[in-house]
Amino acid sequence: MTLRDECWTIMLEQIVRTGKFKLGDLPLKDSERHTARRVARQMQEYDWLTRDSPSAAIWRAGPKAEMLLNLSEDKLELARN
Numbered sequence: 001m002t003l004r005d006e007c008w009t010i011m012l013e014q015i016v017r018t019g020k021f022k023l024g025d026l027p028l029k030d031s032e033r034h035t036a037r038r039v040a041r042q043m044q045e046y047d048w049l050t051r052d053s054p055s056a057a058i059w060r061a062g063p064k065a066e067m068l069l070n071l072s073e074d075k076l077e078l079a080r081n
Helices: 003-018 030-045 063-068 073-080
Strands: 020-022 058-061
Touching: 003 020, 003 030, 003 058
Parallel strands: none
Antiparallel strands: 020 058
């Protein structure tokens, strides 16, 4: 599995668990953060993730994740706050 694939998987798993995340909270090495940031931006372009602003540190479940990952309303509400 490539690092990009691993980042994609880790981010989706985190969205399913908590509905949101910061890149620093993910189990990645410092040297992998740049790739993780690029992957998160790509996921945002595909509507899997969203942020409140381009500089926001918190990534949240995007419209596609909400629709396809069967996220509970409780997790979605926590992620919005």
